[in-house]
Amino acid sequence: QVQLVESGGGLVQAGGSLRLSCAASGSIFSISAMGWYRQAAGKQRELVARITSTSNTNYADSVKGRFAIGRDNAKNTVYLQMNSLKPEDTAVYYCYTVGGTVPPSLYWGQGTQVTVSS
Numbered sequence: 001q002v003q004l005v006e007s008g009g010g011l012v013q014a015g016g017s018l019r020l021s022c023a024a025s026g027s028i029f030s031i032s033a034m035g036w037y038r039q040a041a042g043k044q045r046e047l048v049a050r051i052t053s054t055s056n057t058n059y060a061d062s063v064k065g066r067f068a069i070g071r072d073n074a075k076n077t078v079y080l081q082m083n084s085l086k087p088e089d090t091a092v093y094y095c096y097t098v099g100g101t102v103p104p105s106l107y108w109g110q111g112t113q114v115t116v117s118s
Contacts, residue, residue, distance in 0.1 A: 001026050001027070002105075004095055004096070005025075006021065006094075009114045010115070011116075011117065012115070012117070014085060014117065014118050015084060015085065016085050017083045018085065018114060020079065020082065021079050022097075022109050024097050028097065030053070030099065031097050031099060031100065032053050033051065033097070033098040034051055034097045034098070035069065035095070036048040036080050036095050038091035038093045040088075048080070049067055049069040049080060062088075063082075067082050067083070068081045068083075078097070080093070080095075086116060087116045088116075090114060092112065094108055094110075
């Protein structure tokens with residue numbers, strides 16, 4: 001069974017930084033992409049960043065220049081470095097991974113709360 005475990009969330013003041021981590025384990029044949037969504041209270045879940053197996057990255061316009069996504073540890077761990085945090089970044093952050101099955105499989109982490117105070 002595939003499991004994604006997130007860590008690194010917490011409370012930080014505006015302008016501060018946090019580093020989120022998501023470690024995937026279990027019977028994943030391969031990983032084609034990993035990334036992060038977030039969901040603020042009363043808002044729809046939105047894509048923050050993703051990285052593919054070929055190291056292509058994509059970022060939401062609202063976080064470009066402030067957040068950076070990376071992957072290491074045999075490509076089964078994804079990180080989200082968040083700098084210059086703003087109160088509007090406050091949300092629950094969910095990591096995900098796309099397994100290289102046919103059809104592809106989608107797995108989600110449990111979510112980690114990020115709260116940015118003003």
